[in-house]
Amino acid sequence: MVYQILEGSTVKSSFNKRIFIYFLGIVCPLLSLLILSTYNVMNICYNYPDLDNQLLSRWNREVDSLVKDFYLFDSNSLEDYIIEYNEKVPDPPKPSDKLCSAVIEAEKFDCLPRGLVTQDACTKKGCCYSESSGNVPSCFFPPAFQSYTYSSINRTEKELSAELTLKYNLFYPSVPPKVYLKAVFLTDSNLLVTVLPYPFPSMSEPYSTNGKTEESSGVTDNVLYDFVLDSNSTGFKVIRKSTKTAIFDSRDIGGFIYSNLFVQISAKIPCKHIYGLGEGRTDLPLSTNWTVRTLWNHDTVPTDGVNGYGSYPMYLCAEGNGLAHTVTFLNSFAIDFILQPGAITYRSVGPPLAIQFTLGPSPLQAVTQIANMYKSFMPPYWALGFHLCRFGYKSVEDIKRVWNSTRAAGIPYDTQWVDIDYMNNRNDFTIGENFTDLGKFVDMLHKNGMHFVPILDPGISGSEPKGKYPPYDRGMELDIFVKDSYGKKPLVGKVWNPVSTVFPDFTHPKVIPYWIEMLKSLYKNFEFDGIWLDMNEPSNFVNGSINGCPKNILEDPPYVPAVQGGKLKYHTLCMSAKHSLGPHYAVHNSYGVFEAVATNFALTQIRGGKRPLVITRASTFMAGTFAGHWTGDVISSWDDMAQSVKDIIQMSMYGVHLVGADICGFNGNTTVELCRRWQQLGAFYPFSRNHNTDDGIPQDPVSLNIVDSTKKALLLRYSLLPYLYTLFWQANNNGTPVIRPLFYLFPNDEASYRINSQFMWGDGLLISPVLKEGHTYVKAYLGNSIWYDMYTSAKIISNSSQIYALPAPEDTIPVHIRGGTILVMQEPNVTTTLTRQNPFHLKVALDGNNQAKGMLFWDDGDTNDGNYSTVYFGIINNTLMSCNDIRNYKIDRYINRIEIFSLNSVKQVTLNQKTNLQYNFNGTTNVLALENLKLDIQTDFNITWT
Ligand SMILES: *[C@@H]1O[C@H](CO)[C@@H](O)[C@H](O)[C@H]1NC(C)=O
Ligand SMILES: *[C@@H]1O[C@H](CO)[C@@H](O)[C@H](O)[C@H]1NC(C)=O
Ligand SMILES: *[C@@H]1O[C@H](CO)[C@@H](O)[C@H](O)[C@H]1NC(C)=O
Numbered sequence: 001m002v003y004q005i006l007e008g009s010t011v012k013s014s015f016n017k018r019i020f021i022y023f024l025g026i027v028c029p030l031l032s033l034l035i036l037s038t039y040n041v042m043n044i045c046y047n048y049p050d051l052d053n054q055l056l057s058r059w060n061r062e063v064d065s066l067v068k069d070f071y072l073f074d075s076n077s078l079e080d081y082i083i084e085y086n087e088k089v090p091d092p093p094k095p096s097d098k099l100c101s102a103v104i105e106a107e108k109f110d111c112l113p114r115g116l117v118t119q120d121a122c123t124k125k126g127c128c129y130s131e132s133s134g135n136v137p138s139c140f141f142p143p144a145f146q147s148y149t150y151s152s153i154n155r156t157e158k159e160l161s162a163e164l165t166l167k168y169n170l171f172y173p174s175v176p177p178k179v180y181l182k183a184v185f186l187t188d189s190n191l192l193v194t195v196l197p198y199p200f201p202s203m204s205e206p207y208s209t210n211g212k213t214e215e216s217s218g219v220t221d222n223v224l225y226d227f228v229l230d231s232n233s234t235g236f237k238v239i240r241k242s243t244k245t246a247i248f249d250s251r252d253i254g255g256f257i258y259s260n261l262f263v264q265i266s267a268k269i270p271c272k273h274i275y276g277l278g279e280g281r282t283d284l285p286l287s288t289n290w291t292v293r294t295l296w297n298h299d300t301v302p303t304d305g306v307n308g309y310g311s312y313p314m315y316l317c318a319e320g321n322g323l324a325h326t327v328t329f330l331n332s333f334a335i336d337f338i339l340q341p342g343a344i345t346y347r348s349v350g351p352p353l354a355i356q357f358t359l360g361p362s363p364l365q366a367v368t369q370i371a372n373m374y375k376s377f378m379p380p381y382w383a384l385g386f387h388l389c390r391f392g393y394k395s396v397e398d399i400k401r402v403w404n405s406t407r408a409a410g411i412p413y414d415t416q417w418v419d420i421d422y423m424n425n426r427n428d429f430t431i432g433e434n435f436t437d438l439g440k441f442v443d444m445l446h447k448n449g450m451h452f453v454p455i456l457d458p459g460i461s462g463s464e465p466k467g468k469y470p471p472y473d474r475g476m477e478l479d480i481f482v483k484d485s486y487g488k489k490p491l492v493g494k495v496w497n498p499v500s501t502v503f504p505d506f507t508h509p510k511v512i513p514y515w516i517e518m519l520k521s522l523y524k525n526f527e528f529d530g531i532w533l534d535m536n537e538p539s540n541f542v543n544g545s546i547n548g549c550p551k552n553i554l555e556d557p558p559y560v561p562a563v564q565g566g567k568l569k570y571h572t573l574c575m576s577a578k579h580s581l582g583p584h585y586a587v588h589n590s591y592g593v594f595e596a597v598a599t600n601f602a603l604t605q606i607r608g609g610k611r612p613l614v615i616t617r618a619s620t621f622m623a624g625t626f627a628g629h630w631t632g633d634v635i636s637s638w639d640d641m642a643q644s645v646k647d648i649i650q651m652s653m654y655g656v657h658l659v660g661a662d663i664c665g666f667n668g669n670t671t672v673e674l675c676r677r678w679q680q681l682g683a684f685y686p687f688s689r690n691h692n693t694d695d696g697i698p699q700d701p702v703s704l705n706i707v708d709s710t711k712k713a714l715l716l717r718y719s720l721l722p723y724l725y726t727l728f729w730q731a732n733n734n735g736t737p738v739i740r741p742l743f744y745l746f747p748n749d750e751a752s753y754r755i756n757s758q759f760m761w762g763d764g765l766l767i768s769p770v771l772k773e774g775h776t777y778v779k780a781y782l783g784n785s786i787w788y789d790m791y792t793s794a795k796i797i798s799n800s801s802q803i804y805a806l807p808a809p810e811d812t813i814p815v816h817i818r819g820g821t822i823l824v825m826q827e828p829n830v831t832t833t834l835t836r837q838n839p840f841h842l843k844v845a846l847d848g849n850n851q852a853k854g855m856l857f858w859d860d861g862d863t864n865d866g867n868y869s870t871v872y873f874g875i876i877n878n879t880l881m882s883c884n885d886i887r888n889y890k891i892d893r894y895i896n897r898i899e900i901f902s903l904n905s906v907k908q909v910t911l912n913q914k915t916n917l918q919y920n921f922n923g924t925t926n927v928l929a930l931e932n933l934k935l936d937i938q939t940d941f942n943i944t945w946t
C-alpha cells in the first residue's frame with residue numbers, strides 16, 4: 001500500500017533496481033501488477049448496476065443490505081418495542097460515600113441523562129450524587145456498577161459469544177432479563193460486536209451478526225486486536241495487540257444499559273484526536289470537553305451543537321504513534337454521543353447495540369477498511385464539472401441570461417441547476433408558467449455538451465383537485481404514502497406546497513415504479529440529467545403532522561436525545577407514523593438514503609442506462625453508494641467557508657466522496673472578496689456548485705465581476721479532472737477516500753492531526769485555500785515532504801516543524817503536487833465534454849529518490865456499459881514508463897506534453913531507447929518539457945533522459 005508507508009520525509013517507493021531490470025525487458029504485465037499492488041486494488045472488477053427488469057429484485061437486495069448491514073430496525077409494530085418482561089430483579093444497592101468520592105471527574109458517567117437530577121432520584125438508581133459544574137454530571141455511576149452479569153461465555157477462533165443476565169433494576173421500560181453478546185472476528189483488522197435481547201421477538205439469533213460469522217475470513221497470527229471479557233465486570237475491552245492499548249474499554253464504568261428503547265454504553269478510549277460523529281457543524285478534530293453530538297436528521301441552518309442533516313455514528317480515533325482505528329455504531333435510531341476527556345458514551349433510543357471496529361493500523365487504512373462495507377458510486381464525468389444554481393430564478397429567460405453571460409465569459413461550466421422556482425405552486429412534477437420553455441432550454445444545453453439538474457422534494461401536495469394531480473392520485477392508488485399512526489390514511493404535513501403535504505414511503509416496494517412513473521412524466525417536459533434531493537430529512541413545517549401526533553411511547557420515549565426543538569417530531573413526522581419497514585421512529589434517519597436509492601434507480605431507468613447524478617441533503621451510511629451530498633444552507637461568511645473544509649474531510653470519512661458546500665454561501669449576501677476566494681476553494685470541492693438563496697444578491701462569477709480568478713481556478717480544475725476521476729474510481733474500487741486530511745499522509749507527525757484548513761486530493765495534490773479576509777498568503781503545514789508549486793514548479797523541501805507562508809495573490813489558490821506523483825492531466829476547455837476531446841499531458845513530480853508514479857482510469861464517463869481502460873505510469877532511473885493494463889475502452893487521445901520537475905541537467909532524451917526527442921530544459925526552473933509528443937496513450941512507451 002502506498003498510502004500508509006509515508007512516514008515523515010521518507011516517501012518510500014515500491015520501485016527498486018532489481019525490478020527495474022525487469023522493466024528494461026518491457027514486461028508490462030509485471031509493471032502493472034507492481035503498480036496495481038501499490039494501489040491496493042483488491043479486485044479490478046468494476047460493475048455498474050445492471051439495467052434490466054431485475055430492478056425490483058436489486059432494490060430488495062439494496063434494502064436488505066441497508067437493513068442488515070446497518071441494523072435498521074425491521075419491525076412494523078409498536079408492540080415489538082415495548083415488551084413487558086416479567087422477571088423481577090432488585091433495585092441496585094446505594095453505593096458507599098467512599099466509593100463515590102473516589103470517582104475522578106473524567107470518569108463520571110451520567111446516570112440520569114437528560115433527566116431531572118435530584119439526589120433522591122439519583123441514589124434510588126444506585127448512583128452517586130455530588131453537585132458539579134458545567135456539563136460534568138452530578139449523578140454518576142459508582143465504579144464497578146453491574147447492570148448485567150455474564151452467565152455463560154464461549155470462545156472459538158472466529159467468535160466469542162456470551163450470555164448476560166440482568167442483575168439490577170435499570171429503571172427503563174422493556175429491559176430484557178437476558179442479552180446475548182457476540183464478537184465476530186471478521187478479519188485481522190475488523191471486529192464486530194453485537195448485543196441483542198435474548199431471545200428477541202421477530203429477530204432470530206443469526207440476525208445478530210447477519211451471517212457474518214459464516215462469511216468472515218477469520219483471523220490469522222497477524223490479528224491486530226484482542227477481545228477481552230472479564231467475567232466479573234459488565235462490558236468488554238478491545239485491545240490493540242501491538243501496543244497493548246485498550247482502544248475501547250467499557251468494563252466497570254457503569255454505563256451499560258440495555259432496554260428496547262434505550263441503549264447506553266460508555267467506554268474509555270485512547271484518542272489523542274477524534275473525528276466524525278456527524279453530520280453537524282463541528283470542529284475538526286472534535287472537542288472532548290463534555291461535548292454532546294446528537295445524530296437525528298434535521299433541516300436547520302448548520303449550527304454548532306445542533307443536530308444536522310445526516311447521521312453517521314462513526315468515529316476515527318488517532319491513538320498516537322501513527323496508529324488509528326474506527327468505531328462504527330451500526331444503528332439508525334436517534335443517538336447522543338458524549339465525549340468527555342478520555343471516554344465516550346453512546347446512547348441510542350433503540351436496539352441493537354452493534355459496533356464494528358477497524359484497526360488500521362494507519363488512519364487511512366482504518367478509514368478504508370470501514371468504507372469497504374459499501375461501494376461508493378462512480379459519478380458521471382460531467383458531474384465533476386462546475387455547476388451553477390440559485391434559488392430565485394424568475395423564468396427560463398432569467399436562467400438564460402446567467403447562462404449566456406457565464407458562457408460568454410469563458411468560465412468552465414457544465415451544469416445548470418434550478419431550485420423549486422420551476423414548479424407550479426412549488427409542487428413536485430409540475431412546471432410553472434414562466435418555465436414552460438425549460439425543455440427547449442435543456443435541449444440547447446445538451447447541444448452544447450452541458451447538463452441540467454432540477455430540485456425535487458419528497459413531499460407531494462395533498463390538496464390538489466381530484467384528478468388534476470397524478471403524483472397524489474397515483475400515490476393513493478398504489479398506497480405508497482407514509483401512513484399516520486393509525487395506519488389507515490396518509491400522514492399529512494406541510495412543506496413547500498400551498499396547503500398540505502404527504503410523504504412517499506421510500507421503504508415501500510411499490511415506491512420504485514411510482515417514482516419512475518413520476519420522474520418519467522417530468523422528463524417528458526425537460527430531459528434532466530440528475531436529480532437534487534432537498535428537504536428529505538424529512539423536513540416538515542409543522543411538528544409531526546397538521547393534526548399533531550397521538551400519545552404513545554414512541555412519541556414520548558423514556559429518553560430523548562438532545563435534538564433541536566426538544567422532541568423527535570420537531571419539524572419532521574410523527575414518530576409513530578407508519579412506513580412499510582417500521583415506524584418513523586426507526587426509519588427517520590435513513591429516509592433520505594431510501595429516497596436516494598429510489599431516485600438513483602429511476603434515473604438509471606429513464607436515462608437509458610446512463611449513470612445518474614443524485615445529490616441528497618439528508619444522509620446516513622450507504623448514501624455514498626447512491627448519491628453525493630452538499631452541506632446545505634450554509635451562510636455566506638468567512639467562517640462558514642472555513643468550516644466547509646472540515647465538513648468535506650469528515651464526509652469523506654463516511655464514504656461520501658462527491659461532496660461540496662454551496663460556493664459563496666447560501667444564506668445572506670456574499671462579498672466580492674469572499675466569493676472570489678470561495679470560487680477558488682470550491683474549484684477543489686469534489687462537488688463544485690455555486691448556489692444562492694432567493695433574497696441574496698446575485699453571486700454567479702460574472703455578476704460579481706470575479707471572472708478572471710474564477711476562470712483560473714476552474715481551468716486548473718478541469719485540467720486535473722483525469723486525476724480526480726481516477727480517484728473516484730479508486731474510491732469505488734478500493735474504498736480509498738478522494739478527499740483526505742493531511743494526517744493520512746503524515747500519520748506519525750502529531751502536528752498533522754490538527755490541520756483543518758488544508759486538504760488533499762488523493763495523496764498527490766495539496767490544496768491550501770485562503771480562508772481569511774484580506775490575506776494574500778496562506779500559513780500552511782507541509783509535513784516532511786517534497787512539494788512542487790502547481791503554477792511555478794518551484795520545489796519546497798518541507799519540514800514538519802515549520803509553518804510556510806504560501807503566496808496567494810488575489811487570483812490564486814495555492815496548490816502543490818507532492819513529490820512522487822505523476823499527474824495525468826488534460827488541456828482544459830469550457831465543458832468537460834470539450835475537455836475530454838483534448839490531449840493529455842503529464843506533470844511529473846519526483847520524490848527524494850527521483851521516483852514517481854501515477855495512473856489513469858478512463859471510460860466513456862457516462863454509461864453503465866462497464867468498459868474501461870487503465871494506464872499506469874512509473875519512473876525509475878531517469879526513465880518514465882507507461883503500461884496499459886486494461887484496454888476495454890478506446891481512449892483515442894495523445895499524450896502531447898510531459899513536464900518533469902526538478903532535474904539538474906539534461907543532455908539527451910530518447911523514446912523507447914531509439915528515437916531522440918526534441919526537448920526543452922529550463923535551467924532556471926529545472927523543468928524538462930517535452931512538447932508535441934503525439935504519444936498514443938494506449939501504446940506502452942518509455943522515455944529516458946540523461
Ligand atoms: C470546557 O468547557 C467549560 C465550559 O463548559 C470551560 O469552562 C472550560 O474552559 C473548557 N475546557 C477546555 C479545556 O476547553
Ligand atoms: C456455550 O456453549 C454451551 C455448550 O454448548 C451452551 O450450552 C451455551 O448456551 C453456550 N453459551 C452461549 C452464550 O452461546
Ligand atoms: C472475579 O472475582 C473473584 C471474586 O471476587 C476473584 O477471585 C477473581 O479473581 C475475579 N476475576 C477476575 C478475572 O478479575
Ligand SMILES: *[C@@H]1O[C@H](CO)[C@@H](O)[C@H](O)[C@H]1NC(C)=O
Pocket residue numbers: 397400401404
Ligand atoms: C445569448 O447570447 C446570444 C449571442 O451570443 C444572443 O443571440 C441571445 O439573444 C442571448 N440570449 C439571452 C437570453 O440573453
Ligand SMILES: *[C@@H]1O[C@H](CO)[C@@H](O)[C@H](O)[C@H]1NC(C)=O
Pocket residue numbers: 394395432433434
Ligand atoms: C413570471 O414572470 C413575470 C415576469 O418576470 C413575473 O412578473 C411573474 O411574477 C412570474 N410568475 C411567477 C409565477 O413567478
